[in-house]
Amino acid sequence: MTKVPPKQEGDPNTTGHSWDGIEEFDNPMPRWWLWCFYLTIIWGVGYTIAYPAWPLVSSATSGLLGYSTRGEVAEEIAAVEVANEGINMRLASVELTEIANDAELNSYATSAGAAVYRTWCTQCHGSGAAGFVGYPNLLDDDWLWGGDIENIHATISHGIRNEDDDDARYSEMPAFGDILEPEEITSVVNYVMDLSGATPLDASQVSAGAEVYLDNCSACHGEEGLGDRDQGAPNLADAIWLYGGDYDTLMETVTYSRYGVMPPWTQRLSEAEIRAVSVYVHQLGGGE
Known part of the structure; x- marks a missing residue:
């Protein structure tokens, strides 16, 4: 058991706590520290009254001064808009x-x-x-x-x-899975791969795919596959693909079609x- 040193004359009372024989004197805090502490409490209460602070169900207390960081930003944006x-x-x-x-x-x-x-x-x-x-x-x-x-x-x-x-740009490719036979889709995909300079999965189907292409695809993409901007039909003869130009992706595109949407920005932007x-x-x- 650790021996507690005897109390010296003039020592203040202790808190009663002891750590390895070391006791804590119960000295009062300095007055200046206490006053600073009390002032921070008063300032904190005043701040929560004057400024937005306490969360409620759907908002927060607005504060007596009505200050808002959102409002401040809105004012800055408005000032820039006036300047421009x-x-x-x-x-x-x-x-x-x-x-x-x-x-x-x-x-x-x-x-x-x-x-x-x-x-x-x-x-x-x-x-x-x-x-x-x-x-x-x-x-x-x-x-x-x-x-x-x-x-x-x-x-x-x-x-x-x-x-x-x-006035939205509009084009729609049919889902050829509902129009062509599976073997026709396979052949036309091999033809399109060859047309774009890629290596077909089955080169023997390219010739048959060319006929399927002319009968079903050339009306939009052109006989040489160069596309048609008036219809929004992409160029199939280059190596630029929106969804991918590999065999599996082209099979999905031809079978099920694609239908990307872009919103009109006149409703959001000036x-x-x-x-x-x-x-x-x-x-x-x-x-x-």
Whole structure:
């Protein structure tokens, strides 16, 4: 048992706690420390009364001062919009093809368009605009409906195959699994692989697939497979694929079809914002 040293004359009382024979004196806290502690309590109570603090069922107490970080951000955004009102009006009214000829306007549109793209477009097309399976690469020069500034603007404005905009880009490939025999689908897939420069799974079926293609596919994709932008029919003769150009993926595409949808952005973005992101996408490298 550890021996507790005797209490010296003038020592304050202890708390009664002992650790390895070491006892804790029951000294009072310094007055300045206590007053600081009390002030922090008063300040904390006052803060919860003045500012949003206590969570409720669907919101929080608003505070007597009515302060809101959201409101502060909204005010900052409104101030920026007021500052940019003039150049946004120019951007919304000038001919699309003339934006590139105005250095100031083009620079502003590119910067503003990059911000719009990062906010609304990266989820599908990627932060670098290289796309994903089912979402087009915006860096190449392969466009279903054209890659000039006017066509890009129209596509962003109205979207693709949606039911919210009567002017949406629209094309629909039939599910040939309901039209062709399995062997016909197999042969036309081998033909399309050969057409795009890939190695067919079964080269002996390419000839038969060419006939199936001419009878069923050439009306949209063209006899040489170069596609048709008026119909939104992709070029099958290059090596650029939205869903993939391997045998299994092409079998799925031909059998069941594809039906990608893009929303119309006129319902969410202003005309200036749509033009800005159109300029940004156009200058990424794939714009025509």
